[in-house]
Amino acid sequence: MGWERLLEVARDPVANIRARVEREGRPLAIAMSSYVPLEVLDAFGCSAVRWGPVCEDFPRADGVMQAYACSFIRSALEMLLSRNLPARLVATASGCDVITAVPGMLSVARPDLATAHLRLPIRVDGAPARQQAVRALVAFCEEVRERLGAPLDLNRLDQAARIRQEVRSRIAACFAGLASGTFSAVPAYGAALAAQSMAPEEWLAAFPGASALPSGDGVPVLLSGETVPSLEVIEELQSLGLRIVADDTNTAAREASRRVHLEASDLVEAIAVSLADRPWHSPERLVPDRPAAVAARAREAGARAAILLHQKFCDPCAFEAPGLAAALREVGIPSLVLELDRQRGLTGGQRTRVQTLLESLP
Amino acid sequence: MSRRVAGLDIGSTATKCAVVEGGRLVQAVMLPSMPDMVAAAREALRQAGAEALPVVTTGYGRALHEPRLAQVSEITALAAGVGALRPEAATVVDIGGQDSKVVRVQGGKVLDFAMNDRCAAGTGRFLEVMSRVLNIPQDRFDEVSRPEVDPLPISSTCTVFAESEVVGLLSRREPPDRILKGVLTAVCSRVAALGRQVGVAAPVVATGGPARSMAVIRALSEALGMEVLPILPDPQGVTAFGAALICAQRAGA
Amino acid sequence: MRKLQHNAVLARTIRNQVLWTRLGSRLGLPVAWVTSGSPVELVLAAGFIPFYPENHAAICAAREMSQGLAEHTEGRGYSRDLCSYARVDLGAQWTGRTPLGRLVPPDLVLVSNNICGTVQNWFRLTAEHFRVPMFFLDTPFHDGPPTDGDVAYVREQLVAMAPEISRVGWRRITEDRLRKVTERSREALELWARVLETASRRPAPFTSFDAFVHMAPIVSMRGTRRCVAYYRGLLEELRRRADRGDSAIPEERARVVWDNIAIWPAHKQLKKLFERHRVALVSDTYTSAWTVEHLDPKDPFTGLAKAYTDILLIHGVAHRVEVLTRMIQRFGAQGFVLHSNRSCKRYSLGQYGVRQVVTARTGVPGVVIEADMADPRAVSMEHLEQRLVPFFESLGAGT
Ligand code: SF4
């Protein structure tokens, strides 16, 4: 139990998902975006997981999709096509141009698999966007109901929303502890990665608390990016002499920042609004001041450098990178883009670049 | 006090060892890294007579060799080496076997750098592939690609596409010297693109194996629009030399 | 085989448009930079001169300027994996280099993500560069028809941005003006659809290689009288050609259709390759993407909302299959070519599945070719020939 269990799941999510489905005997629903609220899939009686890990080879995915898509989606496709996971439903949410192509591709390559797409707005300002998010989530629920033939259980939704929120706030607390040095990165990312595939009840039971795991030495850095592909990447970065003090990744702090107003009279509506109002959005949404906000956070946490862990072929990341680097530079923080492509860890060249960055800090 | 120390650059294709004493190079060795990097490292040290000396390792395989005083990245080492050989240099362009780098330097220190990984375009690997397709060994580049030769444009930078483009040109009986010139231009324009990310400032020096060739230096100068100076006679040994200098500093030698 | 007279007319029309834009801007008319899928009718009604950066990037590519401009953008840290139109146009903005002589700076930019996620970033950078406001129309991606909710969301945004756009422009957007512009848009679009339709005649008097070029006015002058006049003339010429039996290529032996944007760096060579093999490219999903239905002069806002939430690229695989299947049948094609365009993920990802299903439905074979619409470094004529020639031969065409 405890950290051992969380880290074990974080290191081998696929095995854990398989075991979990066997144990729970419920349909497996895979969410391919942090904008798909897992609590809703829970409430449909699914074993809900979020796809996070990345595999290194995509022989089957390459047969159904061109190679100029991010490896995050390619590896998810690979998993689904290899039938390595007993998935029933794949849920996507509007975001980038890669993810929107997924349901269509699956409809040809895995017609037996149910898909549901959450048509979330890209703009996140103001009432119309919120309203659209609500409409989109209602339509999404309808789609899932139809595909699975199971109703949305509102009691379960209430419970699931609460417990998922609890998980998110504890993960957020772990990451808050990075800056103060009371918590270290490997368990923090381990907790976040484990939460993607574990049942939330099990996660909470295993989670020992967000304190008293002081971090080691190292140059304080900010880590930004969409997907943290594995715990190994974090360990590798640390072994190069850096210490993550602030996080801006979808895997961790961004997703954990979402808060649902649990006392709302209409919970579906409240969940939809929580998606539009997520404090820390991903760059595929239209949030013009994101770079400045990230830079401010990095500075507050005392970061001296930043690593932008981007997926190769991820357009939102690639468009954001120069502006984010400039915003960070403005507050005196040099940064480095590392593009991840078909690999769980860093390449030799990337290790060299990280090391050079640290060696060249004043 | 002045004693001997070593720098060991375990690269993906070649392993280089430099021994310095009092800031001066006294011994340099270069061996192929393959098939066994660890053995190559040991052998290079042996041939340089540096087995018992304090050593700083660098390069792709820098973590593979023990014992060592320290390991530094090849970019830091390169900057240190250039700082000693060409203190006035503001930019170093290094064309390596698997990757290329453009480093802004000052007084032997890294100011900023850009490096391409993964994509073979703009690296020695690209030249290697083309040299094979054209059947022109790399040490004959200077002889074939003379200044007056007019390059044929190679538009693709993807190595696979470019290879079929070159094959296409050959099958159309285009002269190989013009194709080679086109290949060099293509590689250097990739390196120049890398340079734009950090801003290239004069004076520019070039290092790495291909920088031995004057044809490459000319193409590089053209692509960057400014004069590029080679570091001769051993553009491939600068990194090992830099590592040795860092070693001297850290060992207090 | 006779050259289209309208090639010369087109050149003149485009030149005039460029001059008119420059002159208008000098006279103080406001300029709006817009995406191809944006509701340009709004800015036209407010008296703006529209400018299409996508079109501009295509011109840069056709005039062999795209590589240098893209490299400039890459030098600023923007990845080579991004859309080449964006890289080329941003490069032109930042260097001031353009085949048009001079770029007319915008007073606002108008963007809709109904074509892709690229434009919101590209135009945000544009708005920052010129320090002008950006108007963004968020259109939900979907794989079926748009829902009433989607249309309501889009309509709401249109209604909200109209007065803001009016404020930057020189006259107010009124329903009346909108109606007039919409009517002209619709007219031109109808004419354009009929122009494209002429290629269903045998032999085809016009191919997609011509359409790729002659679409320029429908993209960049839609909503104006000159645009309507242009297509009226073109349609007449094509009808005459068809009646005379004039063929666009010498002795047509096979007919194929195309998916995705043209390959501008290899446009001429490809056109020749098709001609040499006597293959007529009779239709494509790209130029026909501008045949917008729904535009409704009676209720312009709702009509615009519907039209702009129902264009080709907002839909996924199922819709593309429909479009291609219909096209193959309508134009009597024996094969189809899918240009897997590295730059445009929205257009390209999913094509493998499209190919499979379209072939299953129509019995007609398809081929995928890898290229890029504007980056010559990602286009290899050798690769294109290696793929296309055997394909043409399998259709019974050849040199
Ligand atoms: S946002 Fe980026 S990483 Fe995420 S699915 Fe899209 S392309 Fe992939």
Ligand code: SF4
């Ligand atoms: S990504 Fe595609 S649709 Fe978007 S601007 Fe580029 S070419 Fe056009």
